[in-house]
Amino acid sequence: PQPVYLKDYQPPAFRITHTELKFDLAPSNTRVTALLHLERHPDSQPGLPLILDGEKLSLQRIAIDGQELQEGEYRLDAETLTIEDAPDRLRLETEVEIDPAANTALEGLYLSNGMFCTQCEAQGFRRITYYLDRPDVMATFSTTVIGDREQLPVLLSNGNPVERGELPNGKHFATWEDPHPKPSYLFAVVAGSLEKVEDHFTTMSGREVLLQIWVEPENLDKTEHAMRSLKAAMVWDEQTYGREYDLDLFMIVAVNDFNMGAMENKGLNIFNSAAVLTHPQTATDAAYQRVEGVVGHEYFHNWSGNRVTCRDWFQLSLKEGFTVFRDQSFSADMNSAPVKRIEDVSYLRTAQFAEDAGPTAHPVRPDHYIEISNFYTLTIYEKGSEIVRMLRNLLGWDTFRQGSDLYFARFDGQAVTIEDFVGCMAEVSGLDLTQFMLWYSQAGTPEIDAHGEYDYAKAEYHLTLRQRTPATPGQPNKQPLHIPVRIGLVGTKSGEDLALTLNGSQGKQSLSEGGVLHLREAEQTFVLSDVAEAPVPSLLRGFSAPVKLRFPYGREDLSFLLQHDVDGFNRWDAGQRLAMLALDDLIAAHRNGVEKVMDVRLTEAFRGLLTAPEEDQAVLAEMLTLPSEAYIAEQQPVVDVDAIHAARVFVKQSLAVALRDEFLAIYQANQSDAVYAPSAEQIAQRSLKNVALSYLMSIEDERGVELAQQQFEAGHNMTDVRAALTLLVHSSRSDIAEPALRAFGEKWAHDPLVMDQWFSIQVTRPQPDALDRVKYLMAHPAFSLKNPNRVRALIGAFVNQNRINFHRLDGEGYELLADVVIKLNKLNPEIAARIITPLTRWRRFDEQRQALMKAQLERIRAEDLSPNVFEIVEKALA
Numbered sequence: 001p002q003p004v005y006l007k008d009y010q011p012p013a014f015r016i017t018h019t020e021l022k023f024d025l026a027p028s029n030t031r032v033t034a035l036l037h038l039e040r041h042p043d044s045q046p047g048l049p050l051i052l053d054g055e056k057l058s059l060q061r062i063a064i065d066g067q068e069l070q071e072g073e074y075r076l077d078a079e080t081l082t083i084e085d086a087p088d089r090l091r092l093e094t095e096v097e098i099d100p101a102a103n104t105a106l107e108g109l110y111l112s113n114g115m116f117c118t119q120c121e122a123q124g125f126r127r128i129t130y131y132l133d134r135p136d137v138m139a140t141f142s143t144t145v146i147g148d149r150e151q152l153p154v155l156l157s158n159g160n161p162v163e164r165g166e167l168p169n170g171k172h173f174a175t176w177e178d179p180h181p182k183p184s185y186l187f188a189v190v191a192g193s194l195e196k197v198e199d200h201f202t203t204m205s206g207r208e209v210l211l212q213i214w215v216e217p218e219n220l221d222k223t224e225h226a227m228r229s230l231k232a233a234m235v236w237d238e239q240t241y242g243r244e245y246d247l248d249l250f251m252i253v254a255v256n257d258f259n260m261g262a263m264e265n266k267g268l269n270i271f272n273s274a275a276v277l278t279h280p281q282t283a284t285d286a287a288y289q290r291v292e293g294v295v296g297h298e299y300f301h302n303w304s305g306n307r308v309t310c311r312d313w314f315q316l317s318l319k320e321g322f323t324v325f326r327d328q329s330f331s332a333d334m335n336s337a338p339v340k341r342i343e344d345v346s347y348l349r350t351a352q353f354a355e356d357a358g359p360t361a362h363p364v365r366p367d368h369y370i371e372i373s374n375f376y377t378l379t380i381y382e383k384g385s386e387i388v389r390m391l392r393n394l395l396g397w398d399t400f401r402q403g404s405d406l407y408f409a410r411f412d413g414q415a416v417t418i419e420d421f422v423g424c425m426a427e428v429s430g431l432d433l434t435q436f437m438l439w440y441s442q443a444g445t446p447e448i449d450a451h452g453e454y455d456y457a458k459a460e461y462h463l464t465l466r467q468r469t470p471a472t473p474g475q476p477n478k479q480p481l482h483i484p485v486r487i488g489l490v491g492t493k494s495g496e497d498l499a500l501t502l503n504g505s506q507g508k509q510s511l512s513e514g515g516v517l518h519l520r521e522a523e524q525t526f527v528l529s530d531v532a533e534a535p536v537p538s539l540l541r542g543f544s545a546p547v548k549l550r551f552p553y554g555r556e557d558l559s560f561l562l563q564h565d566v567d568g569f570n571r572w573d574a575g576q577r578l579a580m581l582a583l584d585d586l587i588a589a590h591r592n593g594v595e596k597v598m599d600v601r602l603t604e605a606f607r608g609l610l611t612a613p614e615e616d617q618a619v620l621a622e623m624l625t626l627p628s629e630a631y632i633a634e635q636q637p638v639v640d641v642d643a644i645h646a647a648r649v650f651v652k653q654s655l656a657v658a659l660r661d662e663f664l665a666i667y668q669a670n671q672s673d674a675v676y677a678p679s680a681e682q683i684a685q686r687s688l689k690n691v692a693l694s695y696l697m698s699i700e701d702e703r704g705v706e707l708a709q710q711q712f713e714a715g716h717n718m719t720d721v722r723a724a725l726t727l728l729v730h731s732s733r734s735d736i737a738e739p740a741l742r743a744f745g746e747k748w749a750h751d752p753l754v755m756d757q758w759f760s761i762q763v764t765r766p767q768p769d770a771l772d773r774v775k776y777l778m779a780h781p782a783f784s785l786k787n788p789n790r791v792r793a794l795i796g797a798f799v800n801q802n803r804i805n806f807h808r809l810d811g812e813g814y815e816l817l818a819d820v821v822i823k824l825n826k827l828n829p830e831i832a833a834r835i836i837t838p839l840t841r842w843r844r845f846d847e848q849r850q851a852l853m854k855a856q857l858e859r860i861r862a863e864d865l866s867p868n869v870f871e872i873v874e875k876a877l878a
């Protein structure tokens with residue numbers, strides 16, 4: 001497969017003003033008739049041929065302006081249909097046959113539980129009909145869907161329903177019109193035996209919108225939270241960004257087989273059932289929060305993505321980075337804002353930083369790709385969001401909002417570039433963002449070494465920041481970036497924030513904008529004057545930039561910040577840094593075979609957290625959570641899987657032994673019989689209670705075991721049940737694990753999303769039988785390699801969340817993953833290319849594991865590979 005390059009972008013030779021589609025649905029032979037109103041693009045070179053994209057289509061008929069084309073008047077290959085001498089204006093009619101039942105890749109039109117549905121982003125539409133399948137070709141659509149009246153009573157597409165009626169042979173039809181010009185990737189069709197819940201929303205200008213959530217009948221009682229989230233998102237986007245919804249109808253459909261979380265098709269969002277269905281008995285708090293976030297994300301795309309879309313797929317982060325930033329802000333406003341920031345940064349620092357340091361590292365705007373669906377990455381989404389957040393930090397909210405307003409007004413209905421977006425921000429702020437644009441073109445995580453000195457005599461604090469970005473594949477040399485570093489100085493005597501006065505080339509300037517320093521040089525010293533007492537610096541507050549910042553904090557400094565920092569994020573981060581110092585010592589001790597000794601300062605810091613009153617219980621739960629094994633691994637030059645696991649278990653158990661009564665007291669204080677609600681207060685209580693229980697269970701404390709069993713049996717809600725079941729199953733006691741596991745499996749055998757949790761809990765057990773369980777469960781009737789949720793729950797959970805067992809020294813974990821990748825490569829290449837990720841990180845491990853992992857990558861390479869897997873494996877082995 002050949003790469004596509006950003007530098008080769010050309011506007012399309014033709015545009016499509018209107019698209020008329022007719023689907024005659026049948027599982028193995030659906031007929032798609034397309035009438036395209038085409039005209040030559042005014043900017044294109046005259047005489048260029050008309051080249052339409054099309055894959056896996058069986059062409060039945062082709063006509064131009066009513067005249068059938070004969071062989072020789074057009075050319076077909078596996079990916080295109082070419083007409084050399086197309087007129088400047090034409091109506092092209094094609095009829096193709098496709099096979100949705102055979103579509104296990106879940107791109108284009110496919111069947112999920114007897115229901116027809118589509119996934120067109122990024123290039124699935126070309127598997128439905130011949131088309132100019134690129135985001136800068138935008139057309140209005142009129143779609144007629146025909147299906148069996150009994151089997152497929154519901155026929156949906158984008159826009160507004162305009163007609164429906166009966167047809168011979170037990171069929172019926174529905175016609176939909178979407179008045180908003182859109183690219184093909186936003187097209188959708190759904191047909192099935194579905195039922196709906198409805199609600200209404202009145203927009204800020206007083207228009208009535210009908211809201212519908214379509215699900216399989218047994219899931220009708222699981223839609224309330226998604227509907228509430230949708231209405232909250234609609235209000236939030238009006239109040240925060242001034243964005244109003246623009247159709248009379250907004251639909252969400254839940255499907256069981258889906259490659260990602262959801263899809264923002266115009267007026268007809270299609271959701272993975274895991275990202276929309278909730279019920280207190282079946283979904284955890286985390287699932288409720290995910291639903292709120294994903295519903296918000298897809299809804300916000302209506303402006304950031306649909307009304308203003310991407311010129312080409314290299315600009316993907318234009319819509320995804322901005323929309324993630326918008327959904328993160330929405331969730332922060334709906335819940336505990338510091339906890340949301342902590343969760344987002346933890347994810348970024350473990351998963352995205354690892355991507356940025358590995359063989360698939362790429363810029364937020366890549367300059368080439370083989371398979372675009374491999375680029376729906378953490379870098380495009382999460383780092384892309386951090387770039388937008390930095391713009392907000394640099395401009396301040398009000399100016400950022402002006403830039404956003406200008407962007408939506410100026411580019412409404414257009415397909416644009418990242419320059420267009422950043423250009424609006426530069427225009428409204430007067431800031432020169434030329435250097436800032438490097439964030440989009442330069443891959444890798446910048447590292448900042450910070451050094452501070454307090455000059456008593458002058459009452460000045462000198463902060464020196466040195467930045468460097470490590471080389472990444474294809475980018476050996478990096479330039480300094482424009483980095484917003486939000487800081488505070490916390491007085492060591494007062495324990496309070498000191499006023500910040502920056503002594504720069506233009507004299508003294510008060511840092512009123514929350515203390516944001518603009519780091520632009522490779523090395524820069526900032527002089528802060530009138531600093532009345534010796535401070536401890538609080539750096540990168542709120543994680544103001546996606547960088548690794550090193551500062552030689554001592555343990556006392558960190559304990560001090562943990563107590564006094566007014567920035568909730570940095571207070572948490574000080575605790576994490578303190579824990580990391582202890583963990584580093586213990587990892588070294590484990591490696592050297594030396595006796596492990598617990599750092600009492602960490603124990604005392606935890607005692608302080610457990611006993612001092614804390615306003616935000618949700619933040620407290622985060623502060624009591626030790627850095628994950630994945631995060632610890634990220635900090636090591638060579639990952640020592642066993643030492644990391646042993647050190648973390650040791651710290652957890654030492655804290656549990658020393659603070660047993662305090663944890664017990666926290667558990668008891670946060671027990672509640674209140675009716676379940678996914679409210680911020682209740683979620684905070686549950687997470688605090690369950691963190692405390694996890695400490696008690698880490699030492700298999702008798703009372704802890706009793707409480708876990710009671711909590712499991714009480715069955716109050718899935719958050720508590722799952723937390724208790726996980727602790728029982730992850731314990732060394734099969735006498736308490738097995739009965740609980742059996743009871744849970746029997747109770748929920750009918751619910752695939754709950755069975756996913758049952759799979760994940762078992763395969764993330766630290767006990768050495770985990771790999772055998774994976775194999776055993778792969779043969780379970782509830783498991784199927786064809787369903788991405790099942791694959792993620794069983795295989796994904798094992799390879800990503802069970803590090804000691806996946807990285808077994810006999811290489812069996814690697815072999816198992818390679819076997820799965822080889823099978824998925826044929827069934828579902830997108831999922832195969834994602835699940836392989838842990839193997840691609842082989843360079844991070846010791847020599848023995850490197851060899852074992854590499855051998856499995858080579859075994860995969862020897863297969864007949866899809867472009868998706870080929871691209872990832874080639875990069876991993878390069």
Ligand code: HT7
Pocket residue numbers: 119121122259260261262263264297298301320373376830
């Ligand atoms: N914009 C959507 C992307 C998406 C997707 C991409 C490739 C393959 C399958 C997919 N399903 C959805 C999701 C989003 O970011 O909102």
Ligand code: ZN
Pocket residue numbers: 297301319320323
């Ligand atoms: Zn998105």
